[in-house]
Amino acid sequence: MIISLRKLTYEELKNQLSKEDKIVVWACNNCVKFCDKFGGRETMNNLAEKLKTDGYNVVRRELIGMSCVLDLVHLRAIEEATKKTFEEATVIIPLTCEDGYENLKYIFKDKKIIDVPKTIGLGILSTEWHTLRLSIPFEETGLKPPAEGMTLESAAKQLGIYAGPF
Amino acid sequence: MGAVTQARDIKEIEAQLTKADQIAIISCNTCVRFCGTGGVDKLDELAHRLRMDGFSVSDQILVTAACVRDYTERSRLSSGITKVIALTCDGGWTSIKQALPNVEVIKGNETLGIMIVSPSKGVVKLMKTFEAYNNRVGDEFRLLTGEPETERVINLEVEK
Numbered sequence: 001m002i003i004s005l006r007k008l009t010y011e012e013l014k015n016q017l018s019k020e021d022k023i024v025v026w027a028c029n030n031c032v033k034f035c036d037k038f039g040g041r042e043t044m045n046n047l048a049e050k051l052k053t054d055g056y057n058v059v060r061r062e063l064i065g066m067s068c069v070l071d072l073v074h075l076r077a078i079e080e081a082t083k084k085t086f087e088e089a090t091v092i093i094p095l096t097c098e099d100g101y102e103n104l105k106y107i108f109k110d111k112k113i114i115d116v117p118k119t120i121g122l123g124i125l126s127t128e129w130h131t132l133r134l135s136i137p138f139e140e141t142g143l144k145p146p147a148e149g150m151t152l153e154s155a156a157k158q159l160g161i162y163a164g165p166f
Numbered sequence: 167m168g169a170v171t172q173a174r175d176i177k178e179i180e181a182q183l184t185k186a187d188q189i190a191i192i193s194c195n196t197c198v199r200f201c202g203t204g205g206v207d208k209l210d211e212l213a214h215r216l217r218m219d220g221f222s223v224s225d226q227i228l229v230t231a232a233c234v235r236d237y238t239e240r241s242r243l244s245s246g247i248t249k250v251i252a253l254t255c256d257g258g259w260t261s262i263k264q265a266l267p268n269v270e271v272i273k274g275n276e277t278l279g280i281m282i283v284s285p286s287k288g289v290v291k292l293m294k295t296f297e298a299y300n301n302r303v304g305d306e307f308r309l310l311t312g313e314p315e316t317e318r319v320i321n322l323e324v325e326k
Contacts, residue, residue: 001233001257002168002280031168068168070284070320099282099293106322119280119294122169122257124264126235135260136277139297148264 001031002068003123003134004097005152006038006162008116013093013166014054016114022059022088023051026104027095030066032117034125034132036152036164039095043165047093050166060085067100073107086111118161124149168197168233169255170292171204171275172312176215179251182272183221188246190225191274192262193253194232200283200290202312203275204253212253212274232258238265278302282320285309289319300326 008016017023025048032039041063048058062082064072076082091112094101098119105113121137133149143155152163183189191209198204206228213223224244229237232254238261243250250266252259253274263271279295279302288309295303304324306315 001231068280068282070282071286097280099280102293102322102324103282122233122255122277122280124233124235124257124261128235136256136296138294149260 001034001123001125001132002097002099002119003121003132003137003152003155004032004035004038004117004119005156005159006116006164006166007118008114008166009162010050010166013114013116014051014056016112017051017056017091019055019057021091021112022057024060024062024086024089024092025051025058025095026062026064026067026092026100028065028067028097028100029063031097031132032095036131038117038164044095047095047166059089067094067096067103070103070106073100073103077107118159120155120159168231168280169257170278170281170290170307171198171201171255172278173203173208173275174273176212176219179272179274180216180219180221182270183216183249185220185222187222187248188244189216189221189223189249189251190227190241190243190247190269191223191251191253192227192229192232192238192241192258193274194230194255194258195228196231197281198254198258198275200281200309201307202310209253212251232261235261235265238262241265243269282322283309284320287319289315291320291322291324293324 027039027044048061120141123132123134135149137143156163193204193209227241250271251274256277278299290307292305303326
């Protein structure tokens with residue numbers, strides 16, 4: 001599975017939003033759910049609630065199987081159930097990997113897609129750990145995981161970014 | 167989705183085996199199947215080729231995703247297996263090594279990077295790569311066969 005971390009703190013995320021924005025919180029329900037709950041339904045709902053509490057206009061929460069499947073992203077732009085909301089939205093917050101982020105930029109060209117994810121390599125999921133561990137990092141990260149894999153918290157710390165939900 | 171893979175040359179794989187080995191092949195039914203480098207058909211194909219070349223393939227195991235270690239831990243190999251070929255990405259290969267620490271695990275595929283996929287266009291696109299494949303960022307492949315596309319199908323620019 002793909003391992004993704006979070007580039008922004010919640011405060012940094014808010015700095016990229018305005019109270020006039022119509023915000024979609026968008027989350028995959030696959031790899032990122034297992035990245036210390038960076039994505040998935042619970043994280044998506046919690047972020048949406050947090051933003052609402054802070055006075056932001058969250059117009060939709062969109063849970064998708066995998067945002068790296070371009071067709072699934074495109075369907076949101078054209079299907080009757082979602083088309084209007086996405087036409088009106090101004091900002092999408094992706095709780096996805098970088099592939100999902102790229103697909104969102106491609107499909108929703110007129111929206112501001114917040115640059116949240118940092119994808120750092122491939123990892124292994126075990127119910128023993130209840131999460132993913134990094135095993136095959138992209139060389140650009142400089143990370144050197146041990147044989148049993150690296151926790152995402154440790155990877156994030158070494159990279160100066162964040163693991164898990166906002 | 168996951169990783170983009172390409173099959174290793176069969177001769178390279180065979181060079182890591184001996185005729186005395188009892189061989190198991192483990193493959194996934196997700197990413198590698200989309201890339202034409204795994205799944206049940208490729209599992210059968212590789213096992214058949216190895217048997218034709220005189221090797222002893224005892225087990226063929228298809229799991230949903232070998233990067234989920236619970237699957238590889240439960241793969242229940244026959245006794246006496248000496249080598250496992252991971253017809254997976256490097257994540258699956260690592261997972262099999264963790265689950266089966268007493269058996270040599272050989273890569274059946276090379277892992278290029280990560281992908282986006284469009285079933286309607288029938289294409290997989292390489293988005294972010296490991297260093298050895300940096301020159302192939304943006305390459306596209308036919309879904310399910312892995313055949314390189316000669317013309318751009320998804321007009322999504324990827325930074326090289």
